[in-house]
Amino acid sequence: MVFPLPTILLQTFILTISVAIESSVFYARCQVSRKTSVEYALSINLISTCVGWIFFFYIEPFLSPTLKIKLITYVFLNQLGEGSLSLIFGIGFVLFWANFAIKLISLNLFNKIIDSAYPLKTEAEVDLEEDARYYTRKIKKAPERRQAMAVLWGHSYSHSVILLVLWLKDF
């Protein structure tokens, strides 16, 4: 039998790190309590992890034999074939932005369905919105944009650390 125990440990570790980083970015950039920031960071990270796994299981049967044997070699023997590095960089790039998109979408959904109060909508901005002169698209979108920037920064920090962890684990 093969057990994916190291995968579970590694993923738990990565999740913990990224939740810690992203929640502190949320806390610093948006007016939310510590508890809320952790809750938000935890849920969006869990969602992006689950969506990633589901996508992986969906795409695995469609991989070309060459890609599949490379994947299996990496998973079981922890070595990349020759010329795989550019592939890894491409996958990493796509993965970064796809994860970011998933996090943003899930955060918006989370806001709409579960908690209708935006995490960073402050009183001043609400007043501005009600003012007819400033009731433009730009200002109306401002809290969403600031939230998206917070997610992007947190995401970049946590992914940099994940990259470091993945690089260090082979030593």
Add this chain to the structure above:
Amino acid sequence: MLKYWIDRLRPPRPFCWETLILLSIFSGLLSVFSWLLVPPALNAYHFTHTGFLIFFVLGTAWWQWERPITVLGIKIGPWIVGLLLSILLLDDLPENWRHQGMIVTWPLLTASVRSVPKFFRGQLLPSWPPISMLKELTVMFLFHVLISLWLQFGFLLNQWMINYPSLLTEDLTRSSFAIYRGIEAPEIPQGNILINEMEAFLREQIEGQQLPRVDQVISGLLENRIEMDKTVKKRLPNIEENQWWELRGTVIQRQAGYGITLFAIWTGLPLTGEEYYLEKSCEISRTFRQPEPASSRPPAEALDRAQMECGPTSDRKSGPIPLLGQGFD
């Protein structure tokens, strides 16, 4: 002992979990009885069997609701109920992936069992829980989904292992994604299995045949009327690794027959450090039968028969493949 259990299960009120457990036991006894009838009453058996499972699940859920068992501060009741539910729901799946289905849906059902009471909260009709509880429920549910995806990954790893047996000859402790328990390298590596099957295939075609038939087989091989690679792989269990093995051979015409060299060439590169091949040489010769003195056989029957002798399979060799003579694959 029996008295303890009877006391334990005696319902204190008519409406409690012990009643459901007793109902399930009664239903189970009925199902055993209907199974033992000659001939078995199958309709009654299925009915009572399902009843047994449903009552048992409900009774267990209620029991865990009243007296939760905790391990390290986590209520394990929902896990028990989730397991029973997945056994109940996925009992009719085909045999080959029923267990996988049960185990993978187990955490999902557990999460459902955990979240359902939150939507009722002592009322008869479901209602939307407050926001703080919803957030907790979301995180809890997502975590269970993640556990089930991990389990699915475990099954996928095992499936890969079955499909690529050559992995077992490599150093698997390097992996940072999986650990291994109770796996040993196969006695015969996949390449040797393939090359032995090639030999067996040729033997069936050639040995004991008359010489013109042998010539026919050899020319069939050379002109690709017999596709060695496909035919041999079709005779073996179909695993994905086979597409990385190239099976071919060479023929040299000799005075008294043919010299055939069989090759199994491994091309799945990143999996092993380098490409290698295995080879096996065979000799096809005619056997000279002593004409039996007291027989009156027609001369055609006394024709020479072919005989095939093969050497042992070589070790792994790397480098250019020595293709002498006419090749086939």
